[in-house]
Amino acid sequence: MNAQAGTPTTFDVQRVRADFPLLARTVHGKPLVYFDNANTSQKPRQVIEAVDRHYREHNANVSRAVHLLGEEATAAYEGARDALARFIHAPSRNELVLTSGTTQAANLVAYSFVLPRLRPGDAILTTTMEHHANIVPWQIVAARAGATVKAAPITPGGELVVEKFVELLTPEVKLACVGHVSNVLGTVNPVRELAKECRRRGIPLFVDGSQAMPHRPVDVQALGCDFYALTGHKMLAPTGTGALWARKEHLDAMPPFFGGGEMIREVKFSGTSFAEPPHRFEAGTPNIAGFAGVAAAIDYVESLGFEAIRAHERALLDHATARLREIPGLRIFGEAQEKEPVISFLVEGAQATDLATLLDLEGVAVRSGHHCAHPLMQFYGVPATLRASLAFYNTHEEVDAFVAALLKVRRLLR
Numbered sequence: 001m002n003a004q005a006g007t008p009t010t011f012d013v014q015r016v017r018a019d020f021p022l023l024a025r026t027v028h029g030k031p032l033v034y035f036d037n038a039n040t041s042q043k044p045r046q047v048i049e050a051v052d053r054h055y056r057e058h059n060a061n062v063s064r065a066v067h068l069l070g071e072e073a074t075a076a077y078e079g080a081r082d083a084l085a086r087f088i089h090a091p092s093r094n095e096l097v098l099t100s101g102t103t104q105a106a107n108l109v110a111y112s113f114v115l116p117r118l119r120p121g122d123a124i125l126t127t128t129m130e131h132h133a134n135i136v137p138w139q140i141v142a143a144r145a146g147a148t149v150k151a152a153p154i155t156p157g158g159e160l161v162v163e164k165f166v167e168l169l170t171p172e173v174k175l176a177c178v179g180h181v182s183n184v185l186g187t188v189n190p191v192r193e194l195a196k197e198c199r200r201r202g203i204p205l206f207v208d209g210s211q212a213m214p215h216r217p218v219d220v221q222a223l224g225c226d227f228y229a230l231t232g233h234k235m236l237a238p239t240g241t242g243a244l245w246a247r248k249e250h251l252d253a254m255p256p257f258f259g260g261g262e263m264i265r266e267v268k269f270s271g272t273s274f275a276e277p278p279h280r281f282e283a284g285t286p287n288i289a290g291f292a293g294v295a296a297a298i299d300y301v302e303s304l305g306f307e308a309i310r311a312h313e314r315a316l317l318d319h320a321t322a323r324l325r326e327i328p329g330l331r332i333f334g335e336a337q338e339k340e341p342v343i344s345f346l347v348e349g350a351q352a353t354d355l356a357t358l359l360d361l362e363g364v365a366v367r368s369g370h371h372c373a374h375p376l377m378q379f380y381g382v383p384a385t386l387r388a389s390l391a392f393y394n395t396h397e398e399v400d401a402f403v404a405a406l407l408k409v410r411r412l413l414r
């Protein structure tokens with residue numbers, strides 16, 4: 001591997017799998033097939049060791065400590081900010097607020113940016129395919145202000161109807177929101193095109209990047225959006241980590257959302273002055289060890305290179321889709337022309353939860369349920385689906401084992 005160039009000449013999936021300790025375990029006496037990566041990714045030993053090393057050698061709180069451990073902890077935490085800023089091509093590290101994940105990032109934008117600007121009759125635009133984290137925060141602040149949330153439609157194949165999205169960008173819309181990649185359908189939305197249309201109308205665009213970050217390079221400057229949120233635990237990093245990138249002019253104009261330590265300049269009973277962004281939005285003790293893991297996760301992804309990751313995942317998706325289509329009575333939801341390795345489906349005559357439970361007994365981990373996307377389930381007229389979500393450390397052999405297990409458990413439910 002050429003870590004500097006980030007583009008290996010070959011992708012040795014077995015060598016990669018050796019870096020992920022959990023992939024070697026068995027479940028119910030069967031080799032684990034982990035196809036729940038859209039929910040959370042597994043962690044390479046490099047990330048695990050980075051977290052362990054922090055607690056063994058550098059554990060202290062960040063900022064203001066003059067002792068060595070405090071300086072080391074601060075360097076690790078701020079180093080993760082630098083790594084993330086570079087990873088998403090942010091113009092400045094000071095435009096990156098470290099959060100617990102996309103949900104916190106969305107709520108920060110909802111309460112600190114959107115709510116002060118909303119008036120009765122205003123609107124927030126999202127889409128039918130969104131995760132609840134890109135719906136519910138907007139609904140809460142809209143209800144407070146007497147505003148509404150409206151959703152752009154999608155096609156039966158799971159693609160955003162772009163012309164309808166643009167048509168809904170009316171003057172009362174104060175924020176538009178879209179997922180870069182759907183967590184249920186795998187659909188890749190045309191963020192750059194949407195951002196261009198939003199800019200023409202002076203409407204800020206918030207992008208939920210949780211499902212994009214594990215699979216594709218992200219350049220927030222090239223995308224042209226105003227806000228981009230990401231979640232660490234879906235991209236090999238520890239849980240409780242994430243970030244919000246926002247344009248400097250937005251952060252400068254936003255009041256704090258959380259109050260407490262670290263986000264202040266000076267506190268008096270007569271009033272408090274606040275720190276400059278991004279620290280203005282980072283009250284309290286953060287997940288320092290987790291962000292040490294974030295930096296290690298970015299290093300790991302860059303050592304493999306997205307070119308190799310994407311080629312392997314595309315082959316996996318094509319193979320899995322072809323194999324699933326061989327099963328009579330199986331319906332796939334979401335067949336967009338451009339999609340990431342996520343397949344949601346149902347099998348005629350079987351409940352999603354029953355299938356997932358029986359698959360687990362065969363060692364196969366998939367997700368069943370509404371996937372935090374009730375409106376999308378309502379659009380398709382189903383209460384739930386099964387979801388197999390793949391990652392670069394999965395194999396064609398695992399796909400075949402999954403399909404064999406699915407055929408077996410399907411027979412049991414007849």
